[in-house]
Amino acid sequence: xxxxxxxxxxxxxxxxxxxxxxxxxxxxxxxxxxxxxxxxxxxxxxxxxxxxxxxxxxxxxxxxxxxxxxxxxxxxxxxxxxxxxxxxxxxxxxxxxxxxxxxxxxxxxxxxxxxxxxxxxxxxxxxxxxxxxxxxxxxxxxxxxxxxxxxxxxxxxxxxxxxxxxxxxxxxxxxxxxxxxxxxxxxxxxxxxxxxxxxxxxxxxxxxxxxxxxxxxxxxxxxxxxxxxxxxxxxxxxxxxxxxxxxxxxxxxxxxxxxxxxxxxxxxxxxxxxxxxxxxxxxxxxxxxxxxxxxxxxxxxxxxxxxxxxxxxxxxxxxxxxxxxxxxxxxxxxxxxxxxxxxxxxxxxxxxxxxxxxxxxxxxxxxxxxxxxxxxxxxxxxxxxxxxxxxxxxxxxxxxxxxxxxxxxxxxxxxxxxxxxxxxxxxxxxxxxxxxxxxxxxxxxxxxxxxxxxxxxxxxxxxxxxxxxxxxxxxxxxxxxxxxxxxxxxxxxxxx
Numbered sequence: 001x002x003x004x005x006x007x008x009x010x011x012x013x014x015x016x017x018x019x020x021x022x023x024x025x026x027x028x029x030x031x032x033x034x035x036x037x038x039x040x041x042x043x044x045x046x047x048x049x050x051x052x053x054x055x056x057x058x059x060x061x062x063x064x065x066x067x068x069x070x071x072x073x074x075x076x077x078x079x080x081x082x083x084x085x086x087x088x089x090x091x092x093x094x095x096x097x098x099x100x101x102x103x104x105x106x107x108x109x110x111x112x113x114x115x116x117x118x119x120x121x122x123x124x125x126x127x128x129x130x131x132x133x134x135x136x137x138x139x140x141x142x143x144x145x146x147x148x149x150x151x152x153x154x155x156x157x158x159x160x161x162x163x164x165x166x167x168x169x170x171x172x173x174x175x176x177x178x179x180x181x182x183x184x185x186x187x188x189x190x191x192x193x194x195x196x197x198x199x200x201x202x203x204x205x206x207x208x209x210x211x212x213x214x215x216x217x218x219x220x221x222x223x224x225x226x227x228x229x230x231x232x233x234x235x236x237x238x239x240x241x242x243x244x245x246x247x248x249x250x251x252x253x254x255x256x257x258x259x260x261x262x263x264x265x266x267x268x269x270x271x272x273x274x275x276x277x278x279x280x281x282x283x284x285x286x287x288x289x290x291x292x293x294x295x296x297x298x299x300x301x302x303x304x305x306x307x308x309x310x311x312x313x314x315x316x317x318x319x320x321x322x323x324x325x326x327x328x329x330x331x332x333x334x335x336x337x338x339x340x341x342x343x344x345x346x347x348x349x350x351x352x353x354x355x356x357x358x359x360x361x362x363x364x365x366x367x368x369x370x371x372x373x374x375x376x377x378x379x380x381x382x383x384x385x386x387x388x389x390x391x392x393x394x395x396x397x398x399x400x401x402x403x404x405x406x407x408x409x410x411x412x413x414x415x416x417x418x419x420x421x422x423x424x425x426x427x428x429x430x431x432x433x434x435x436x437x438x439x440x441x442x443x444x445x446x447x448x449x450x451x452x453x454x455x456x457x458x459x460x461x462x463x464x465x466x467x468x469x470x471x472x473x474x475x476x477x478x479x480x481x482x483x484x485x486x487x488x489x490x491x492x493x494x495x496x
Contacts, residue, residue: 007057008257009044012152012248013037015198016188022196022214028224030185030196031210038183038198045151045180048250052078052150058263063271071270077259077334078252081341082149085251089373090145092413093138094384096129097442097451098122099409122438124403126451128395131170143176144242152248155182155197156383157239158390160398171398172391177239184241194386197239213237236390242383244376255337262333269326342372373412381410413445420446437461 015034022030050056054076063070098121132138140156147154155177165171181200187193199211209227212219215236220228232238244250252259338345344366385405392403423446430440441457442450454461 007047009048009253010247010249011253012041012044014248015183015185017185017195018188019195020187020189022185024217024219024226024229027196027212027214027219028221028226031198031212031221032224034183034185034198038200041183042180042200048150048152048253049180051256052082052252054079056263057260058267061264061267069271069274071267071274073263073266073270075259075262075266077262077337078256081252081255081337081343082146082250084343085149085372085376086142086145088369089376089412090142093132094141095411095413095450096125096132096388096408097411098125098438099407121403121407122451122455124401125408126455127399127401128391128403128408129451131172131395134170135172135174137174140174140176147176147179148242148244149251151179152244152250152253154179154242154244155184155239156242156387158387158394159234159238160394165398172394182239184237184239194237194241197237199239213239234390235393236386238390240383240386240390243379245379251341255340258333258337258340262330262337265326265330265333269323339368342368344369377412380412384410409442411442411450 015037017030017033019026019030054074056074056076056078058074059072061070061072144154144156157175157177159173160171161169161173177199183198184194185196185198187195195214197213201209201211203209207222210221212221213232215234217229217231219226335345337343388405388408388410392405396402423444427440427444427446430443431437435443437457438450438454441447441454447453
């Protein structure tokens with residue numbers, strides 16, 4: 001009989017307040033009202049971090065029968081789940097690309113002016129991507145993703161540089177905060193607007209200080225009193241929350257009970273093997289003292305006399321565990337973990353079927369993984385827009401470069417099973433159908449930085465693909481050979 005101290009969690013609690021605005025007059029009372037939920041989230045995220053690192057309940061299990069044989073085996077599938085999610089969904093850098101906002105009427109009325117404007121916006125977005133590269137945002141995105149897949153939510157901070165920067169350097173700094181000691185307070189009414197951020201800091205003298213940002217001020221609160229207060233010019237809270245989903249549930253949180261059972265069964269399996277090897281000996285109608293028994297263990301044999309009326313026997317008390325049945329249970333539990341978490345089936349390689357291509361993708365769970373990735377992507381983009389709002393303000397203030405948020409499309413490139421040939425064929429088909437090259441390059445999924453690829457390829461694209469106006473101009477030019485360019489009824493026309 002074993003006992004495991006299991007804990008079950010069901011997502012983080014969102015911090016809400018009924019106050020529409022937080023000022024020096026009410027910030028202490030608001031902080032006091034949300035601290036119980038803040039501390040509850042802190043306790044849960046601390047447990048989830050330990051679970052992710054391998055400190056799982058099976059390590060504290062108690063065995064009452066033969067307690068000397070008590071193996072504690074951790075199959076860390078929690079780490080496997082999080083690592084897969086991070087690598088699959090954030091294996092490639094998040095990129096910002098030009099979002100198409102021009103209507104067909106505008107394109108017909110002033111195509112040249114709009115094309116010039118598009119190139120200006122594209123160049124600005126390419127510069128924004130360069131700033132993100134300087135900040136090593138791709139790595140910080142992976143840290144952020146690991147945090148919200150473990151804890152159910154994550155936090156990013158954006159601030160202007162503390163020192164003066166040179167021209168062309170990033171006018172902002174970003175950092176991923178520890179989700180265990182960070183929180184955001186939202187207005188409970190319409191819009192759920194973020195009103196205040198909270199960071200718990202423990203100083204050297206063990207004093208707890210809560211550092212809080214509002215839209216216009218920064219506060220430090222200790223022992224229910226404001227000990228520091230100063231204004232800032234950011235115009236918004238510099239800490240942005242990135243929840244994994246609306247319930248703030250981590251990637252493995254829903255299946256922790258299944259993972260605990262897998263650990264328990266594996267530990268009992270090892271116990272069963274050890275108990276079979278170290279089985280008790282039974283003596284029937286045989287008297288044996290301690291010295292003789294030690295000699296038996298050393299020599300491996302014993303001689304004794306048996307009475308026909310009371311036959312003697314020496315045997316081993318053992319019952320071997322049925323390993324096949326145990327493995328069936330473990331395989332079922334692991335299969336349920338994969339299904340609930342939206343991960344591909346690892347047993348696909350053991351099947352012998354005639355499935356190929358898309359059938360294998362659907363059968364082995366890759367389509368479910370892609371569906372989960374799309375769900376995470378929509379939540380990530382919502383928070384990323386709040387992040388970009390502050391970043392674009394800092395870029396405008398420092399570099400005098402005005403980029404509208406509506407001009408930017410956020411592209412996540414989760415790893416998928418499409419091969420290179422499929423993507424290149426898709427790009428070719430879109431170009432031949434008359435899709436704008438910038439949209440085709442962005443959509444095909446071939447490139448990590450489609451904006452830069454489009455800018456670098458523009459001279460070659462112009463030589464290969466021309467608009468109707470350019471084709472008509474070339475056809476009326478006396479220097480062109482008649483029939484050199486084939487005119488078709490599409491926006492872009494390939495030159496032969």
